[in-house]
Amino acid sequence: MNFRWDIIFEYAPYLLKGTILTIGLSVSSILIGTFLGLLIGLGKIMRNKVLAFPFYCYVTVFRGTPLLVQIFLIHFGIVPFFTGETNAITAGVIALSLNAAAYIAEIFRAGIQSIDKGQMEGARSLGMTHTQTMIHVVLPQAFKRMIPPLGNEFIVLLKDSSLLCVIAAPELMYWGKAMGGQYFKVWEPYLACAFIYLCLTLILSFVLNRLESRLKTE
Amino acid sequence: MIKVENLKKSFGDNEVLKNINAIVAPQEVVVVIGPSGSGKSTFLRCINQLETITGGHIFIEGLDTTDKKVNINKVRTEVGMVFQHFNLFPHKTVIDNIMLAPLKVRKVTKEQASQRGMELLKKVGLAEKANAYPDSLSGGQKQRVAIARALAMEPKIMLFDEPTSALDPEMVGEVLEVMKQLAKEGMTMVVVTHEMGFAKEVGDRVIFMDEGFIIEENIPSEIFDNPQQERTKAFLSKVL
Ligand SMILES: Nc1ncnc2c1ncn2[C@@H]1O[C@H](COP(=O)(O)OP(=O)(O)OP(=O)(O)O)[C@@H](O)[C@H]1O
Ligand SMILES: [Mg+2]
Numbered sequence: 001m002n003f004r005w006d007i008i009f010e011y012a013p014y015l016l017k018g019t020i021l022t023i024g025l026s027v028s029s030i031l032i033g034t035f036l037g038l039l040i041g042l043g044k045i046m047r048n049k050v051l052a053f054p055f056y057c058y059v060t061v062f063r064g065t066p067l068l069v070q071i072f073l074i075h076f077g078i079v080p081f082f083t084g085e086t087n088a089i090t091a092g093v094i095a096l097s098l099n100a101a102a103y104i105a106e107i108f109r110a111g112i113q114s115i116d117k118g119q120m121e122g123a124r125s126l127g128m129t130h131t132q133t134m135i136h137v138v139l140p141q142a143f144k145r146m147i148p149p150l151g152n153e154f155i156v157l158l159k160d161s162s163l164l165c166v167i168a169a170p171e172l173m174y175w176g177k178a179m180g181g182q183y184f185k186v187w188e189p190y191l192a193c194a195f196i197y198l199c200l201t202l203i204l205s206f207v208l209n210r211l212e213s214r215l216k217t218e
Numbered sequence: 219m220i221k222v223e224n225l226k227k228s229f230g231d232n233e234v235l236k237n238i239n240a241i242v243a244p245q246e247v248v249v250v251i252g253p254s255g256s257g258k259s260t261f262l263r264c265i266n267q268l269e270t271i272t273g274g275h276i277f278i279e280g281l282d283t284t285d286k287k288v289n290i291n292k293v294r295t296e297v298g299m300v301f302q303h304f305n306l307f308p309h310k311t312v313i314d315n316i317m318l319a320p321l322k323v324r325k326v327t328k329e330q331a332s333q334r335g336m337e338l339l340k341k342v343g344l345a346e347k348a349n350a351y352p353d354s355l356s357g358g359q360k361q362r363v364a365i366a367r368a369l370a371m372e373p374k375i376m377l378f379d380e381p382t383s384a385l386d387p388e389m390v391g392e393v394l395e396v397m398k399q400l401a402k403e404g405m406t407m408v409v410v411t412h413e414m415g416f417a418k419e420v421g422d423r424v425i426f427m428d429e430g431f432i433i434e435e436n437i438p439s440e441i442f443d444n445p446q447q448e449r450t451k452a453f454l455s456k457v458l
Contacts, residue, residue, distance in 0.1 A: 116305075118301060118303055118305040119305060119307065121268055121301070121305060122301065122304075122305030122306070122307070122364075123307075123318075123319070124268065124291075124294065125266055125268060125294055125297075125298070125299035125301075125368075126294065126295070126298075126318075126319035126323065126367070126368070126371055127291045127292065127293075127294040127295035127319060127323045127371060128291070128318075128319055128322055128323055129291055132322050132323070136318060136322065137307055137318075140309050141307075141308065141309050144309070
């Protein structure tokens with residue numbers, strides 16, 4: 001087999017552009033998804049079951065349907081419905097954020113519920129309100145426990161962003177496919193993409209590990 | 219100081235407290251004893267409403283705290299509680315554990331909170347542990363910090379739920395010592411405990427509970443030396 005390094009070099013600027021967009025899509029979806037996930041997670045554990053029900057449905061629907069289906073629905077259905085047109089990058093961020101939010105909500109819920117109820121009682125017995133107790137006692141402890149599963153979810157999200165090539169968002173995988181299409185090659189474009197994704201996930205795990213050990217020694 | 223009227227508490231179909239009536243006078247130390255599952259903890263937790271009561275009234279300094287219009291958080295600032303398992307905040311240092319509620323609830327300044335916190339730590343003999351984390355303390359030390367934390371809110375009443383039951387025997391004394399000191403200073407206290415020595419020495423009155431009822435109450439010497447009820451006799455013969 002004759003591995004054509006030259007076409008990888010030819011496509012390097014595009015792969016770089018794609019990588020930057022992949023990072024951008026992932027980081028913004030992580031931020032939005034984490035924020036939404038916290039709200040949904042808190043919503044789901046509300047004591048009022050009626051109020052909690054919509055949040056419960058949200059998580060069930062987004063975890064129970066394939067991300068690819070969600071991407072199509074959002075790109076071709078929901079975004080055009082509201083704006084009259086669509087844009088792959090916007091639709092991509094929305095789909096990834098909404099999907100990740102469902103998983104992150106579960107991580108938050110589990111993290112919060114893993115904190116011994118004595119913590120809530122200890123703080124409430126001092127006259128602190130439920131909200132004060134959440135902010136100063138429960139969430140800081142829960143966050144620490146959430147870092148490993150959150151890190152996992154961030155890595156999944158980064159890899160799942162490759163699905164956005166199906167709606168022609170010009171991220172990394174999109175350029176990989178373009179390269180494969182132009183030269184009728186399989187190994188060069190997809191191995192190059194795989195390698196770049198691997199580097200990105202390794203960097204992300206490294207950052208998350210550092211964060212985790214920093215918080216542990218505090 | 220505390221008046222409990224016809225208090226009832228059920229968990230689902232399980233009626234745990236069945237019509238409890240009790241009065242605690244200012245500066246009085248009331249010790250609650252009784253077999254496991256008799257409802258002692260539940261009784262204590264109803265006083266500051268960590269448990270939502272099913273029926274009856276609880277008056278604290280004349281205020282009906284079971285009234286929907288009463289702000290229960292405000293009531294709890296006057297009623298400190300010490301738990302069997304300490305419930306310290308593991309992510310905060312000892313002094314931050316003590317300062318948290320005064321800062322957030324009483325809205326005192328940092329200087330005031332830390333000065334008062336250090337005074338209380340001295341009082342429980344742990345000034346040198348101010349910047350340690352709870353996990354590095356022994357059980358007895360943790361419980362003394364928990365007492366200091368409750369006292370930081372300047373409560374008028376202190377509730378203790380088996381404060382020494384989770385401790386190694388050699389650490390029970392140091393915690394009881396702090397509690398004796400508090401009693402001497404005139405703190406109103408309700409103490410659930412299996413430490414009969416403490417009940418005799420410090421208690422002004424002993425309440426014996428069984429199966430959700432107050433079976434008998436009296437001054438310690440009468441309860442221990444001259445119990446009137448069969449169930450009290452049976453219980454005491456097992457624990458003494
Ligand atoms: N949160 C709860 N949900 C359901 N049942 C409960 C709850 N808390 C207590 N109970 C039940 O109420 C009864 C009384 O419990 P409580 O903890 O008040 O007893 P206790 O006298 O403090 O016993 P112990 O000496 O073991 O601490 C028990 O039968 C217990 O199973
Ligand atoms: Mg108990």
